[in-house]
Amino acid sequence: MLRALNLEAQKxxxxxxxxxxxxxxxxxxxxxxxxxxxxxxxxxxxxxxPYTCTQCEQAWCLHACPVExxxxxxxxxxxxxxxDICVGCKVCTIACPFGTVNYNQxxxxxxxxxxxxxxxxxxxxxxxxxISYVDLDNTGLDRMRAWAQQSPAGPASYxxxxxxxxxxxxxxxxx
Amino acid sequence: MAxxxxxxxxxxxxxxxxxEPLNMTWADSYLGQRGLAxxxxxxxxxxxxxxxxxxxxxxxxxxxxxxxxxxxxxxYSVVTKSPLTGAIACSNSGGFIGAEIKMAGWDMIIFEGxxxxxxYLYLENEKAELLPADDLWGSSVWETDERLHQKxxxxxIRIACVGRAAEQGNLYAGIINDLHxxxxxxxxxxxxxxxxxxxxxxRGTLGVGNLKDPLRFLQAVEQGKRVLAENAVTGQGLPQxxxxxxMNVINEMGAMPTRNMQEVQxxxxxxxxxxxxxxxxxxDGQPNLTTNAxxxxxxxxxxxISTVHKGHFTVQNKPQYWGASGGLEYEAAWALGSDTGxxxxxxxxxxxxxxxxxxxxxxxxxSTLAAAMELYExxxxxxxxxxxxxxxxxxxxxxxxxxxxTARGEGFGKILGLGSRRLCEKYGQPDLSMTVxxxxxPAYDPRGIQGMGLAYATSNRGACHLRGYxxxxxxxxxPEKTDPLATDGKAELVKAFQDATxxxxxxxxxxxxxxxxxxxxxxxxxxxxxxxxxxxxxxxxVGERIWNLERDFNLKAGLTGKDDTLPKRLLKxxxxxxxxxxxxxxxxxxxxxxxxxxxxxxxxxxxxxxRQRLNL
Numbered sequence: 001m002l003r004a005l006n007l008e009a010q011k012x013x014x015x016x017x018x019x020x021x022x023x024x025x026x027x028x029x030x031x032x033x034x035x036x037x038x039x040x041x042x043x044x045x046x047x048x049x050p051y052t053c054t055q056c057e058q059a060w061c062l063h064a065c066p067v068e069x070x071x072x073x074x075x076x077x078x079x080x081x082x083x084d085i086c087v088g089c090k091v092c093t094i095a096c097p098f099g100t101v102n103y104n105q106x107x108x109x110x111x112x113x114x115x116x117x118x119x120x121x122x123x124x125x126x127x128x129x130x131i132s133y134v135d136l137d138n139t140g141l142d143r144m145r146a147w148a149q150q151s152p153a154g155p156a157s158y159x160x161x162x163x164x165x166x167x168x169x170x171x172x173x174x175x
Numbered sequence: 176m177a178x179x180x181x182x183x184x185x186x187x188x189x190x191x192x193x194x195e196p197l198n199m200t201w202a203d204s205y206l207g208q209r210g211l212a213x214x215x216x217x218x219x220x221x222x223x224x225x226x227x228x229x230x231x232x233x234x235x236x237x238x239x240x241x242x243x244x245x246x247x248x249x250x251y252s253v254v255t256k257s258p259l260t261g262a263i264a265c266s267n268s269g270g271f272i273g274a275e276i277k278m279a280g281w282d283m284i285i286f287e288g289x290x291x292x293x294x295y296l297y298l299e300n301e302k303a304e305l306l307p308a309d310d311l312w313g314s315s316v317w318e319t320d321e322r323l324h325q326k327x328x329x330x331x332i333r334i335a336c337v338g339r340a341a342e343q344g345n346l347y348a349g350i351i352n353d354l355h356x357x358x359x360x361x362x363x364x365x366x367x368x369x370x371x372x373x374x375x376x377x378r379g380t381l382g383v384g385n386l387k388d389p390l391r392f393l394q395a396v397e398q399g400k401r402v403l404a405e406n407a408v409t410g411q412g413l414p415q416x417x418x419x420x421x422m423n424v425i426n427e428m429g430a431m432p433t434r435n436m437q438e439v440q441x442x443x444x445x446x447x448x449x450x451x452x453x454x455x456x457x458x459d460g461q462p463n464l465t466t467n468a469x470x471x472x473x474x475x476x477x478x479x480i481s482t483v484h485k486g487h488f489t490v491q492n493k494p495q496y497w498g499a500s501g502g503l504e505y506e507a508a509w510a511l512g513s514d515t516g517x518x519x520x521x522x523x524x525x526x527x528x529x530x531x532x533x534x535x536x537x538x539x540x541x542s543t544l545a546a547a548m549e550l551y552e553x554x555x556x557x558x559x560x561x562x563x564x565x566x567x568x569x570x571x572x573x574x575x576x577x578x579x580x581t582a583r584g585e586g587f588g589k590i591l592g593l594g595s596r597r598l599c600e601k602y603g604q605p606d607l608s609m610t611v612x613x614x615x616x617p618a619y620d621p622r623g624i625q626g627m628g629l630a631y632a633t634s635n636r637g638a639c640h641l642r643g644y645x646x647x648x649x650x651x652x653x654p655e656k657t658d659p660l661a662t663d664g665k666a667e668l669v670k671a672f673q674d675a676t677x678x679x680x681x682x683x684x685x686x687x688x689x690x691x692x693x694x695x696x697x698x699x700x701x702x703x704x705x706x707x708x709x710x711x712x713x714x715x716x717v718g719e720r721i722w723n724l725e726r727d728f729n730l731k732a733g734l735t736g737k738d739d740t741l742p743k744r745l746l747k748x749x750x751x752x753x754x755x756x757x758x759x760x761x762x763x764x765x766x767x768x769x770x771x772x773x774x775x776x777x778x779x780x781x782x783x784x785x786r787q788r789l790n791l
Contacts, residue, residue, distance in 0.1 A: 013414075013466075013467055013468055013469035013473075013476035013478075014468055014469050015469030015470070015471070015472060015473050015474060015476060016271075016469075016471055016472060017244065017246075017472060017474060020243075020244040020472060021244065023382060024244065024393075027382065028384060028389075029381075029382030029383060029384035030242055030243050030244055030382055030383045030384065031278060031380070031381070031382025031383065031384075032278070033278065033331075033379070033380035033382065034380075034382060043354060043480075043498070043499065043500065044498030044499055044500070045465075045498070045499060046465030046466045046468075046480040046481075046482065046499030047466065048466075048468070125244070127246075127400065127404065127474035127476075128476070
């Protein structure tokens, strides 16, 4: 079974533990500037949003690479950069619609999330469960469960009927 | 190791920036951050120097664990001589600037001299340059932050800067980083502005590595994070309610200083509590609290991000305050709220926004305003003195207008910016100033928490809760419960907290971890990261050395044992309600014993034996 990183922004506190873990696992130093996962702080909205590669099935970065330095890891489903082959042309950074492949001046190569070979450090480091590593076919399971719990159907609701809330109310409630 | 071993020395008078090796002998004796910078300061300046003269120095300093994955490892401190107290100042801040300085490859930045015209330091890894800031002078912190981000076209730079309060000579101005985190106390921002230094702009991409034993470090960090997560305070109370978890607790035990410490319980406490921040407002049905937020590397996330209702009288037609920003922490909620008698949550939040926007300490400000309100109600000052403000306890309008004036350093705000002691002396009522060594009290009334009286009286930076937080023991039972109304054993308790805290403040970690951690949890993390054999015993010894170094600095600066006291109100006027009703603080029962166990003379001076024992 393949797994995927599941990012839940409403649980994120912006602590950057994921960036520290990511950079340490990949570079051997604590260095958010070299992290494959990034947390964005939308200060005036009071929101923190973690963001990284979704490991596209038809990965544009992989197809764009002229030297075939980005390859599929069939065990994890990750698209991985083979450093020895990468020539630092950066075409993949242009091809990626989400900006999750980036150039590293220090090495002259590109870096992107490789799912840490199937044991992502960002997941282990996150203190609030905002990053989880879940069944690729069921990334919506937690959200489905949460909505199901709010459903008016079922014996629990006989005494306390409750209307469905809007998605906005829901995310606020679970922040 | 874990230290970068690089010190950046910035001479603002000559414009030179020089890289120096860190003194590793001192690092072994003082660890980092608070301790190490205090050592540098004590060695490099005459403690008797005028704090606002070019001869004073300002040190921004990280700890060995700053920038690492250790939970809360993002702290930095600003160490200088305080213009408010005349004592050594050390203000500690979270946010992200501390880690950024470390990521750029520096343990410490020493600013000396004074620039002829306003400048800011741009620091990008090895590259350090002083750039003109004439166009930024006169701008608020928030405006400065925005303009510097625009100018450098880099969303990832981190900024620490002073606002208009510091420029106008407010004596308790802080240095704000990341828009709403503050090296807030003792006027460290005032010193920065006196040097014509507007901001530090930093971008670090080198990272932090070079740990002694990386594998052991990661294991120790993991263990530490688990302890924090499983503890009721750091795992539940602080994430959910922030430090505001204390508001109702402290009020119920009768230790909530109210209306300039005339009373010890505030009838409006619930309305401004952490619980209230979660409740839907009557105005728009939304809670004041928007989200909680963590500082760099922190797995607790006690920080508050709040929003004021657009229709609230404080922000009507002021869209710049409609967004979310740093919300109330307990100390600010107390000072701006209980101590002024105001229980309008959105008004306090707005006042707190202004403290961040223009960089001044809400504790000292709220307490100073409370003293002014008492003077007003006594008739000592009138609307002629206050620019027409009806300065009554409980008036949200008075709070709001006074905060606005203080932010800009205008009119009566200029006088409020002098602090409570100078304000009360100016109007001939020195006993109304709720200060120790000219610094205003924080939010724990020492009549209801006896040990805090001794902690305040002996604090090396004037009244302060963070120098020896015996509240942990006396109220919360951490690490063990002591009777808050008793004085027995409090000298020992205060000393233990002061020494341990000095070590924590020198590590790069946040003192709030100590709700769950003892030095036994911290030592393994430090020892795995740093050379030097960092055991609990060594940390306690280093903590005691730091405490005595600071004390020694203060004595040389002209302070004496006579300054280790409390305002008459707390020593003579009994608490009027609550569990401590009828009690005063019995400082005299604790102070002689404290001097004795510190190894000081009955006058509070270090003995030769103590100096020798601590290698001072």
